[in-house]
Amino acid sequence: MSLSAATLLSDSARRHPGRVAVVEGDLRLTYAALWDDALRFAAVLRERGVRPGDRVAVLLPNTADFPRAYYAVLAAGATVVPVHALLVPDEVAYVLRHSGAKALVSGGPLRPVAVEAAAAAGIAVLAVTTEAEPLPYAEERDASDTAAVLYTSGTTGRPKGARLTHLNLVLNASVCAADLLRLTPEDTVLGCLPLFHSYGQSCAMNATLRTGATLVLLPRFTGPAALDMMIRERVTVFMGVPTMYHALAEAAAADERRPEALRVGVSGGAALPVALLERFEELFGTVILEGYGLTETSPVATFNQFSGRRPGTVGHPVWGVDIAVADPEQDRTVVPLPDGEVGEVLVRGHNVFAGYLDDPEATAAVLVDGWFRTGDLGVRDKDGYLSIVDRKKDLIIRGGYNVYPREVEEVLARHPAVAQVAVIGLPDPVRGEEICAVVVPRGDAAGPGADDETRRAVADELVSWSRERLGGHKYPRTVRFLPELPLGPSGKVLKRDLRESCA
Known part of the structure; x- marks a missing residue:
């Protein structure tokens, strides 16, 4: 069955050519203009030797160049490999080599990392340009062909490249847009999520453009x-x-x-x-x-x-x-x-x-x-x-009893002194693991200016609060305070980092 994820944009460009597709600062890019830019850059990719089935990596911030490059790669019949924007050059080079990327598209503040990584991988870095004559149409692809390779966070060992097909992307965007959010061309969606991440890419960008709605980008x-x-x-x-x-x-x-x-x-x-x-x-x-x-x-x-x-x-x-x-x-x-x-x-x-x-x-x-x-x-x-x-890996086993951190976090999140909280298990010689709550305090409660006595009092209060609302094996025995929690690119709390820093 013929199907390309490029139709998420091309079909909306046909139905809503004059509507605004993307807003970035003062830039307002219509659907017709965005699709034309994608076809022009697809022609540039062809000139640089990219052929259907090749893989092209994209390392770009949340700017209009991301959808330009993303849909250009798809229009050229290639597979897009979005690269995590917080990786260092060695990590980017690994993704480039592992994916067999033919080229790396980059620009803006991420270009220096891209240049170093691409040199290590032996491929070229391309800027998004729209000077070529546009391709007359997107390359035909089969629904089962790989449209994108998204690399997992690599919590254990090297990141793995997840192969998402054209059918995966088109159906997920369509279901999100129509069934879940009831998007219409009158909607305006704020895209703060990193577009290299699956959530931002499929739900924010693809679903919005599938509908003919407007995607507002906020790079930071x-x-x-x-x-x-x-x-x-x-x-x-x-x-x-x-x-x-x-x-x-x-x-x-x-x-x-x-x-x-x-x-x-x-x-x-x-x-x-x-x-x-x-x-x-x-x-x-x-x-x-x-x-x-x-x-x-x-x-x-x-x-x-x-x-x-x-x-x-x-x-x-x-x-x-x-x-x-x-x-x-x-x-x-x-x-x-x-x-x-x-x-x-x-x-x-x-x-x-x-x-x-x-x-x-x-x-x-x-x-x-x-x-x-x-x-x-x-x-x-x-x-x-x-x-x-x-x-599964965050499950805490204390004295042979299973403790689910989220249950403890839900209780602590309701305390007025808690702005954010993450619960982790720390090694314990007697019980195997002991429960630790890492708390970002609200206001001045146990904040940077608080003395040790105040911090101890707030910690004791949080332990008491939890003990009254949770089973005896579930409440935290230790409370640590931080000004902020370590976060990954999609906003997830990095509990592995917390365990290492608190051990």
Whole structure:
């Protein structure tokens, strides 16, 4: 079956040529202009020897050049390899060599890293240019061909390249746009998420452009800057991760202005504390719909929807996708568990990737009996709503009892002295692991200016608060204070870094 992810843009350019596709600062790029730029740069790629099936890496910030390059690579019939913008040259060079990239597209502040990495990999660095005569049309591709290779975060060993097909990308963007968010050409979506990441790429960029709506880009996220942009551009849909919602809530608490056009927020990438959801919804007078997915699921697998949502859960499976909760100890077969029991979350459907690039062993380990094993622990209730308990690797086993950090975090997040919190397990000679809460305090409570006595008092209060609300094996015995939590590019808290720094 012929299908190219380039049609996500080309079809909207045909239907809505004069509508604004992308806003970046003072730049307003129409659909017709963006597609023309993509076809022109696709012609440049052809001139530089890129052929259908080749891979082209893209290392760009959240500017209009990212969609120009992304859709140009697809229009040329090649596979796009978005590169993590925070990698150092050696790490970028690994991605270039592993993917067999024919060229690297880069510019702006990321170009020096690109030049060094490309030299190490022996390939050229190309700037986004639109001076060539445009290709007459996008190259035809098969729906099962690989459209993009997205490299995982590499929490264990080297990053792996997840192969997403044209069908994966087109269906996930279409389901997000139509079924989940009910996007129309009248919508304006704020794109603060990094576009090299699956969430920002598929949900923010692809879904928005699939609909003919407007994508507003903010190259560097801060709460006040995002609030200003939402008001100025009359943003109707905000997509973010929990740390962004925290920053926006803090900005709104200090600013009387509100984005009056905002109709919905979308949260993903990590568990959203219910206390933060409630605070944001009260401040902004809107709803947050939380979803769940991974790079390997294109990414959306489940979602709370307008027709029914349950805060604290990640909703139901999206259209065309099945979810199972299975015995996490049975690696080579799928043993479903009844509703109400915690197990590993499994996914199957049109969103599941085609496997890891040149890594059949890793692929076989996660694709079992037609299901994708996520590595996440979850529980499904009798109404079919899925709750993510934690990553398998983040599970704390204290004295033989399982402790799920998210449950502890939800309790601590409701304490007035807590702005943000992450719960980790630290090695303990008696119980195997002991529970530690790493807290970013609110206001002056135990902040940088607080003395040791004040900090100890706040820590004791948080332990008491938790002990009253959690089982005896669950509450934290240790509280550490930090000015901020270490975050990955998508806003996830890097618990591995916390464990290393707190050990």
